[in-house]
Amino acid sequence: MSAPSTAPRKGPTPWLATWQRLMEGVGPEAAPGLRRAILGLLAAAILQGLALASIVPVFTALFSRRDLTDGLVWLAVFTALTVAASVLRWRAQGFDYDGQMSAATNRLRLRLGAQLRRMPLETLQESRTGELNSMVLNSVDETLQTTLTILNLIFIAVVTPFATGIALFAVDWRMALAFLAVFPAILPLYRWRRPAMGRGKRILAQAHQEANADVLEYAQGLPVLRAARQAGSKAERLAKTFEKLEAIQAYGHRKGEKPNILVASVVELGLVLVLALGAGLVAFGALDLAALAGLLVIVARLSEPLSTFILYTAMVELIESALDRIAALMRIEPLPQDDPAEVPDRFDIEFDAVTFRYAQAPDPALKGISLRLPARSLTALVGPSGSGKTTLTKLLMRQSDPQEGAIRIGGVDLRQIPADRLAGLISVVFQDVYLFNDTVAANIRMARPDATEAELRAAAEAAHCLEFIERLPKGWDTPLGDIGGRLSGGERQRISIARALLKDAPIVILDEPTAALDTESELSVQRAIDALVRDKTVLVIAHRLSTVAGADRLLVLEEGRLTAQGRHAELLACPGRYRRMWEAQMRAKDWHLVPAGTSAH
Numbered sequence: 001m002s003a004p005s006t007a008p009r010k011g012p013t014p015w016l017a018t019w020q021r022l023m024e025g026v027g028p029e030a031a032p033g034l035r036r037a038i039l040g041l042l043a044a045a046i047l048q049g050l051a052l053a054s055i056v057p058v059f060t061a062l063f064s065r066r067d068l069t070d071g072l073v074w075l076a077v078f079t080a081l082t083v084a085a086s087v088l089r090w091r092a093q094g095f096d097y098d099g100q101m102s103a104a105t106n107r108l109r110l111r112l113g114a115q116l117r118r119m120p121l122e123t124l125q126e127s128r129t130g131e132l133n134s135m136v137l138n139s140v141d142e143t144l145q146t147t148l149t150i151l152n153l154i155f156i157a158v159v160t161p162f163a164t165g166i167a168l169f170a171v172d173w174r175m176a177l178a179f180l181a182v183f184p185a186i187l188p189l190y191r192w193r194r195p196a197m198g199r200g201k202r203i204l205a206q207a208h209q210e211a212n213a214d215v216l217e218y219a220q221g222l223p224v225l226r227a228a229r230q231a232g233s234k235a236e237r238l239a240k241t242f243e244k245l246e247a248i249q250a251y252g253h254r255k256g257e258k259p260n261i262l263v264a265s266v267v268e269l270g271l272v273l274v275l276a277l278g279a280g281l282v283a284f285g286a287l288d289l290a291a292l293a294g295l296l297v298i299v300a301r302l303s304e305p306l307s308t309f310i311l312y313t314a315m316v317e318l319i320e321s322a323l324d325r326i327a328a329l330m331r332i333e334p335l336p337q338d339d340p341a342e343v344p345d346r347f348d349i350e351f352d353a354v355t356f357r358y359a360q361a362p363d364p365a366l367k368g369i370s371l372r373l374p375a376r377s378l379t380a381l382v383g384p385s386g387s388g389k390t391t392l393t394k395l396l397m398r399q400s401d402p403q404e405g406a407i408r409i410g411g412v413d414l415r416q417i418p419a420d421r422l423a424g425l426i427s428v429v430f431q432d433v434y435l436f437n438d439t440v441a442a443n444i445r446m447a448r449p450d451a452t453e454a455e456l457r458a459a460a461e462a463a464h465c466l467e468f469i470e471r472l473p474k475g476w477d478t479p480l481g482d483i484g485g486r487l488s489g490g491e492r493q494r495i496s497i498a499r500a501l502l503k504d505a506p507i508v509i510l511d512e513p514t515a516a517l518d519t520e521s522e523l524s525v526q527r528a529i530d531a532l533v534r535d536k537t538v539l540v541i542a543h544r545l546s547t548v549a550g551a552d553r554l555l556v557l558e559e560g561r562l563t564a565q566g567r568h569a570e571l572l573a574c575p576g577r578y579r580r581m582w583e584a585q586m587r588a589k590d591w592h593l594v595p596a597g598t599s600a601h
C-alpha cells in the first residue's frame, strides 16, 4: 500500500483526461450543469468571433458602398450576435454565481473526507497532515472555483479569433488566410513550451503542499522544540523549505514568462503583417479601404487576449495538477470486505500463523504469530521496544491486513466483518489522548452519539471524571479546544476511558494508559480502567511489567515472534527474556534520585 502519490507528473495531462477528472471532481449532480456551462462559454466565444467578423461588412456597407440599409442589416447582425454571446456567457457563468460550483466544491470536500475515513489507516498515517489539509482545502478550491473563469478567458483568447478568421473567408479569403496563419505560428511555440511550464506549475504545487505540511508540523511541535532548545534548528529547516519554494517560484517565472513574451511578440508581429498585407492590397486596389479599417478594429480587439492566452493555459496546469492529486487520493481503495459478511457473536480472538510486513519495511514486523485470547480474559503483551506489540494491536483493529495467516474474532475472519461493525466491537485507550475541539460532553458522547444523559453521566462517573468535570468553568459544556491543554494527563486519560465505557465494546485494547502518569493520577485512572475492562476481552500493551503481573496470560514478543506465553509466575520460573525484563525493572524500581553532594551506594 502506498501513500497518495503527489509526485509531479512529467508531461501535460491530455485534455480529455482532464475533462473526465473535472467531471468526476464536480460529481454526477453537477457534471451536466458544468458541461452545459462550458459548452455555453464555447458557443459564446464563437458567436463573439462571428460578431467581430461582421464589423467588416458593416464598414464596407456604410463607408464604401454607402448602402445604409445593408449597413443597418449588418449592424443588426453584429448586435444580435454580441447580445446572444453575452446572454450565453451570463447563463454559463450562472453556474458559478448561483452557488452550484460552491455546492460542488463542498461535495468534493465531503467526498475527500469520506475517502479519508474509508482508506486503510496505515496509508492515511503515511500521509502528512499538512499535505492532506492543503489538498482538501487548496487543491479543491484551485480546481473548481477557478475553472469557468479560466476556460472563459482561454475561449476568448483562442476560439473567438479562430471563429473570426473562419468567418472572414466570407469577406476576403486572402485576409482570412493571413489572419488564420497567426495560429500555426503560435501552436508550435505553445507545444514546445507547455511541458516545461506544466512541470514548473506542478513542482510549485507540490512545493506549496510540502511547505504547508512543514509549517503545520513546526507549529504543532513548537512546545517540544522549545523544550529541547531546537526551535532554531527546525526553523532553519523551515527556512530551507521556504528557500526551495522561492527557487521553484523563480524557476516557474522563468519558464512561464519567456514563452509568454515570445508568444506575445509572435502574435503582435503576425497581426502587424496581416495589416501590412491588407494595406498592400488596398494600395493595389484589391481591397476596400473600409474593409481594412474593419480589420484594424478586429486586430485591436483580439491582439491582447491572443497574446496572453499562454498565461491562462498555465492556470490550466494548476487545475490539472490539483485534479491529479485529488484523483490519486480518491483511487486508494479501502481494505476489501470478503463475502459473506458476518458479525461475530462471541468475542474470543485468534491469530492464526500471522505474518505482517509494513509496506516500507524490508523485514516483517510480525512473523508466524499464532495465539488465542479466550473471551473475557485479560492478556498482556510484553516485549522490548520494536518487538511488534503495537503492530499486533493494529492488525486486530484491521488497520492493515496481514500478508499471511488470518485473524478471527469469535471464529469470524476480520476480512468478513464490515468495517463499521468491527469498529463497534473494539474500544481503544491509548497513552496519548486526542481531545476534539468540542465540549466535554461531546468529546465523551462521540463514542455513542445516541447515548442518554444518564448513560453519559454514568460513564463519566465510572471513569472518575465527574469531580473534575464539575469543577470546569462551564461544566459539561466547557469547550475542550480552549482548555484541553489545561487538563492533566490523568484527566485527559479518564475522558478517553469514559468514551470507551460509553461505547461498551466487547473487546478492549489498552496501550498502557497509565505509563506516563504520576502515582496519584495512576490510581484514579487504574480504577477507571478496572470499570472498563470488567467482562471484556482485554489486550494490554504493557511497558511496566508490574502493572500486568496479575493478567490471565502474558505474551512475550521478541523481534516479531511470540517467544513465550503463560502466567507471570510460570514465565518467571524459567530463564528467558521475561525473567530478564522483570529483573531489570525490579532493579530500576530501587533506583532513586540522590541529592547533589551525597554519593549513591
Ligand SMILES: Nc1ncnc2c1ncn2[C@@H]1O[C@H](COP(=O)(O)OP(=O)(O)OP(=O)(O)O)[C@@H](O)[C@H]1O
Pocket (backbone or CB within 6 Å): 358, 359, 360, 361, 365, 383, 384, 385, 386, 387, 388, 389, 390, 391, 392
Ligand atoms: N509504519 C511503519 N512502517 C514501517 N515499519 C514500521 C512501521 N511501524 C512500525 N514499524 C516497525 O515495525 C516494528 C514493530 O514496531 P511496533 O511499533 O509494533 O513495536 P512495539 O513493540 O509496539 O514498540 P514500542 O514498545 O517501542 O512501542 C519495528 O521495527 C518498527 O520500526
